[in-house]
Amino acid sequence: MDTLRVALVGNPNCGKTALFNQLTGSRQKVANYAGVTVERKEGRFVAGSGRLVQVLDLPGAYSLAATSPDEAVTRDVCMGRFEGEARPDLLVCVADATNLRLHLRFVLELQQLGLPMVLTLNMVDAARRRGIVIDRERLQQMLGVPVVETVAVRRGGARELVERLDGVLPPVPVALQDGSDLHARVVRLLSDCVSMPRRIARFDAAADRVLLHPVWGLAILSVVMFLMFQAVFSWAEPLMDGIEAAMAGLGVAVGQWLPDGLLRSLVVDGVIAGAGGVLVFLPQILILFLFILTLEESGYLPRAAFLLDRLMVGAGLTGRAFIPLLSSFACAIPGIMATRSIQDPRERLATIMVAPLMTCSARLPVYALLIGAFIPQRSVGGLFNLQGLVMFGLYALGIVSAALVAYVMKYFKRDHTEQSLLMELPSYRLPHLRDLAIGLWERGSIFVRRVGTIILALTVLLWFLSSFPAPPDGHLGDAIDYSFAGRIGHWLEFVFAPVGFNWQICVALIPGLAAREVAVASLATVYALSGDGVETALAPIIAAQWTLPTALSLLAWYVYAPQCMSTLAVIRRETNSWKTVGLAAGYLFGLAYLASFVTYQLARGLGL
Amino acid sequence: MRLSDLSRDVPAVIVTVDDVTRPDPISGRLRDLGFVAGEAVRVVANGPFGGDPMLIQIGFTQFALRRAEAARVQVECDA
Structure with missing residues (x-):
């Protein structure tokens, strides 16, 4: 043959x-x-x-x-x-x-x-x-x-x-x-x-007159983006609940079948819980990519880039960075994966670096817990709700910081040659189902296979740190306190005292590295709570034990901190460089510490 | 005049594409995309913020060019 x-x-x-x-x-x-x-x-x-x-x-x-x-x-x-x-x-x-x-x-x-x-x-x-x-x-x-x-x-x-x-x-x-x-x-x-x-095709000319119009074009773009977000959050929710329930069920089933002990803990708490924590984002990622692929195939994506290029250039980015950054509000992983549509490697790198600053959905549980516990439900100016305003402020802080970081990066770049747009706006086309399906399958399997394996390995590592060494019989307090994670937490308290974190927060930050929303569950563990309704039970406890400056400081921390191994893993995959990962993690941790420090000291200085 | 100064929907013909640096990869790419002397061009749309970028029709293709890119192209109006 x-x-x-x-x-x-x-x-x-x-x-x-x-x-x-x-x-x-x-x-x-x-x-x-x-x-x-x-x-x-x-x-x-x-x-x-x-x-x-x-x-x-x-x-x-x-x-x-x-x-x-x-x-x-x-x-x-x-x-x-x-x-x-x-x-x-x-x-x-x-x-x-x-x-x-x-x-x-x-x-x-x-x-x-x-x-x-x-x-x-x-x-x-x-x-x-x-x-x-x-x-x-x-x-x-x-x-x-x-x-x-x-x-x-x-x-x-x-x-x-x-x-x-x-x-x-x-x-x-x-x-x-x-x-x-x-x-x-x-x-x-x-x-x-x-x-x-x-x-040229008559349809294209007519469509572009509306879609590229300075006012109508931007209005339509906003509507399209709004629908996309609505879909990512509302369509994905039942599927995410389903995956969570299925993984929990699997954990219980496997747990009954395995003997009590280390192996069971590793499989149920490490592997199954870890994989579940990753897979739960799959529906959001697939829906997001369905939208992105449809917009791309239809020829609308370059038009969105055309409309927004000037704004993005002002911040040191490119119009093409718009969709990746927007996706990052759902999750930085698909956002960083979507930067492949940016051909210029410098612009692509800048986009990857600021993508984690977009407030992803995993930060919501943490924000919700802290805002609910510390910010009074008060109306501002008879129109707004103070809690809502704080939430909006956290989102805005992320966006403003991303613009500033990109702007600063522009000045530190070694290569100052002019970056070009030179972008072809193709004819509008009806997206073809087979091409959409193949594209979705590709994105989905990259996420599950590559990122899944790295995240799984790190989750198992964190499980190990939180489970070993096991406390001796008669140990008072929680097991995590005695483990490596607990010891590191106590040691970290020294580092984090200037930003107002107590040791419980420090301990919770460690398992929270796997994924941000895990921090809520680990805080609950540290305060020896368990079961459903953790957020409602936890809120009064921390409201009583933490000061307001500490809570504000933790909120500021979460705007910046790269508390997400998966994001770092996908940066590594997409840039092929540990140096970039180190740079991203370093600057994000630096900003997080700085922001928390300033917030904490200011809040204390103001006598809050 | 420069393509960046051309008004919307005014037909024009390219005279030259100038190099700003030496070599100028952006001018080189413009020529590869068909921006060469004698070609007819037209500004189809301007971006919503400061009219940047510009949408240029050349041949059967439309390209979005930033103003700095369009400024490399010298054109002549038909009329």
């Missing part, structure tokens, strides 16, 4: 990934290219004659003169220069039939590489609808490359390409003379082979 290795190459927005999905279905492997965080997608299919075709979906590129890590990967793989990546036997150049003026230029560049190639005119159906007529025979002749037509989103729409890949390899195309004017050649090809009415 013979094998053919082909690579799909083309401009961004040429429908390459849809074509890849059409060719390979679910037989795909998604990983990173060695040494860089550029997504590598490979799939395979068997053609009619039994030939096995391995398909590599290269990142979209406008030119071989690469300006981003994505484009550099595409260039190096096509030229056979990428370490550990075999040069493909054949290039499948994908061009959007409605946008040949732009896409053919890259095809001409690829023609110089000395690899056999096939040109695929994708979305020919859309081209026909717009009245674009392409003389395929003529184009084939002038280019010296076989040309096939595909409709990637239609079932069987890639048949012609599959048949071509099953046949004899086409000859290597004749290279153009060095220094020939590619643009002039494109113009000639277009005038000889293509006739098109001189206008």
Whole structure:
């Protein structure tokens, strides 16, 4: 049986990934290219004659003169220069039939590489609808490359390409003379082979007049974002409750089956509780990504970036950072994963660094507990509620801090060359269900597999710290107090005294490292409470034992502190660098300590 | 005049794309995207905050350019 290795190459927005999905279905492997965080997608299919075709979906590129890590990967793989990546036997150049003026230029560049190639005119159906007529025979002749037509989103729409890949390899195309004017050649090809009415799709122009309008555009964007948030929180809730109940049930079932002792504690309190704590966020993440993928596929996402670019640039970010940061309000993990849509590595890094400052949903239980216990239910100006105002203030503090941090980072950067936007706004498209499903499956499995394993390992470590050494018989007080975690907590009290944390808070901070909301449960453990209604039972106790400055200081701490191993794990995964993780954790802890210190001392100074 | 000074919906033709630094990867990329002499361009929309970025129609494609990027492109109005 013979094998053919082909690579799909083309401009961004040429429908390459849809074509890849059409060719390979679910037989795909998604990983990173060695040494860089550029997504590598490979799939395979068997053609009619039994030939096995391995398909590599290269990142979209406008030119071989690469300006981003994505484009550099595409260039190096096509030229056979990428370490550990075999040069493909054949290039499948994908061009959007409605946008040949732009896409053919890259095809001409690829023609110089000395690899056999096939040109695929994708979305020919859309081209026909717009009245674009392409003389395929003529184009084939002038280019010296076989040309096939595909409709990637239609079932069987890639048949012609599959048949071509099953046949004899086409000859290597004749290279153009060095220094020939590619643009002039494109113009000639277009005038000889293509006739098109001189206008863009009427629908796009009409839609953009509204969606990019300075007032209406921003209003619609706000509505879309509001709906997205509403969905993330309200649709996910029953599913999250279900997962929580299922994991709790599993814990009980397994617990009955295992003998009392260490193994049971490890499996039930460590592994199952740890995995449950991670999996519970899966519904939110999937719903969030469903929205993001739909907005991306439909072509709306670049338009949102267009509307907000100026605001984000002011803070040292880019319009493209908007969606990742917005997602971070649900959870920083999908937010950081979504930064892959930012091509410039510097802008991407800045976005990753400030994403944890967006108030994620896991901080809510902590905020709710402290605000409920310490902030009086009082009306302000007859209109607002003081508790609500404090909550809003905490959210606003996160956003303002993110803007400041990004702004400061801009000045510490070594590379001061101008960053560019140069962003194509593609035609609006109806998102295709199969592409959405495959995209969701990818995101979901990355989250569960990669992040899950790291979080699980850390959860088990924390379980170990909180369970060992076990207190001797007759030990008074709680077991956690005697454990490593408890000892570290007592030792930390010395460090945290200037910000007003007592040892109970310090102990709770340690298991709370796994996930922020765990801190509430561990405070309950330290104050020897258990069972349901922990928050209602805990509130009066801490209200009686803590001073107001301590509570305010802890609130300030939670605005900044990287109390979430999963976020650090995903930063490591997305940047491939422990140094970045260290930098992020370091600056967040630093800010948290500073903010708590200032809050505590100010509050005490004011006699609160 | 510069593309960044062009008003909305006024048809124009590109004269040159200037390098601001040497080499200038941004100008290079603009040329790769089809911003070359003789091409027709039009400003389709301006961003809501200070008119930045600008949405430029060239050929059958629309690109969002920041003002500093559009300032590299010299254009001439048809009329």
